[in-house]
Amino acid sequence: MKKRHPLVEMKNVSKSFCKGSKQSIPVLEHINFEVYDNEVVSLLGRSGSGKSTLIRMISGLIDPDFGSIVCNDLPVNGPCRDTSMVFQSFALFPWLTVFNNVAFGLQAAGLNREEIERRTMRMIELIGLTEYANAYPKELSGGMRQRVGFARALAIEPKLMLLDEPFSALDVFTGQKLRQDLMDLWEQRKIATRSMILVTHSVEEAVMLSDRVCLLTSDPGTITDIFTIDIPRAERTRDNTQAWVNRIRDTLNEKIAMTA
Numbered sequence: 157m158k159k160r161h162p163l164v165e166m167k168n169v170s171k172s173f174c175k176g177s178k179q180s181i182p183v184l185e186h187i188n189f190e191v192y193d194n195e196v197v198s199l200l201g202r203s204g205s206g207k208s209t210l211i212r213m214i215s216g217l218i219d220p221d222f223g224s225i226v227c228n229d230l231p232v233n234g235p236c237r238d239t240s241m242v243f244q245s246f247a248l249f250p251w252l253t254v255f256n257n258v259a260f261g262l263q264a265a266g267l268n269r270e271e272i273e274r275r276t277m278r279m280i281e282l283i284g285l286t287e288y289a290n291a292y293p294k295e296l297s298g299g300m301r302q303r304v305g306f307a308r309a310l311a312i313e314p315k316l317m318l319l320d321e322p323f324s325a326l327d328v329f330t331g332q333k334l335r336q337d338l339m340d341l342w343e344q345r346k347i348a349t350r351s352m353i354l355v356t357h358s359v360e361e362a363v364m365l366s367d368r369v370c371l372l373t374s375d376p377g378t379i380t381d382i383f384t385i386d387i388p389r390a391e392r393t394r395d396n397t398q399a400w401v402n403r404i405r406d407t408l409n410e411k412i413a414m415t416a
């Protein structure tokens with residue numbers, strides 16, 4: 157069988173941070189991790205296990221101390237044009253309208269005005285915000301603000317989306333609707349994104365959305381377990397995924413107890 161080619165590949169990546177004084181604390185150690193085309197991979201682990209650090213390194217926002225990261229066949233050495241990130245806190249520019257928030261990355265990329273307008277309006281429409289294009293973030297609900305966060309990230313047509321707990325600040329129903337809308341856009345190929353990495357604390361969310369779920373343990377963070385969810389995404393229900401949720405939760409609890 158032909159070996160699959162990864163969209164992202166981390167090889168032997170380690171990262172430490174200086175805490176308080178000058179002491180350097182290892183946060184991630186010996187991370188070997190691949191994400192392939194057309195897959196959603198979730199990262200689960202207790203607070204502080206290094207999940208956000210791991211995806212920030214893939215985005216090029218921070219550098220690893222050791223090891224290599226390749227994205228879409230290019231080494232990641234600084235902000236990577238093939239990736240886009242969505243944050244839990246939305247991270248919108250409050251002084252810009254929805255249109256200008258979504259257009260931001262396209263303007264930074266130096267596209268011409270017509271192209272910026274066309275791509276921005278298409279994305280605003282896809283994400284369901286056409287009526288709010290001229291509104292400011294403070295005029296929007298949390299769910300709508302996060303839609304702007306997604307539209308801004310998607311507008312630059314990233315091959316890989318890095319999602320840092322994007323639904324956790326939303327109420328259950330709003331989060332569910334946004335998750336479903338995102339997965340519909342992705343599965344119907346209405347967006348250019350090929351793969352996604354999702355950081356989450358919700359085992360249920362990870363199991364419902366992902367092809368693979370990776371567990372990270374802490375101090376320092378390493379990937380200890382990878383679960384391949386073998387139920388087709390469209391057929392997943394609360395009932396038929398419960399066994400996976402229980403298995404992953406039990407493993408996570410075991411690992412946390414071992415390192416506590």
Ligand SMILES: Nc1ncnc2c1ncn2[C@@H]1O[C@H](COP(=O)(O)OP(=O)(O)OP(=O)(O)O)[C@@H](O)[C@H]1O
Nearest residue numbers: 173174175183201202203204205206207208209210
């Ligand atoms: N820029 C930084 N400087 C110093 N320490 C940092 C920095 N960024 C992260 N850390 C530390 O690295 C560790 C891992 O942080 P990270 O945010 O990656 O964990 P996480 O698993 O995403 O946590 P959470 O689930 O709470 O978001 C934490 O101890 C954090 O304090």
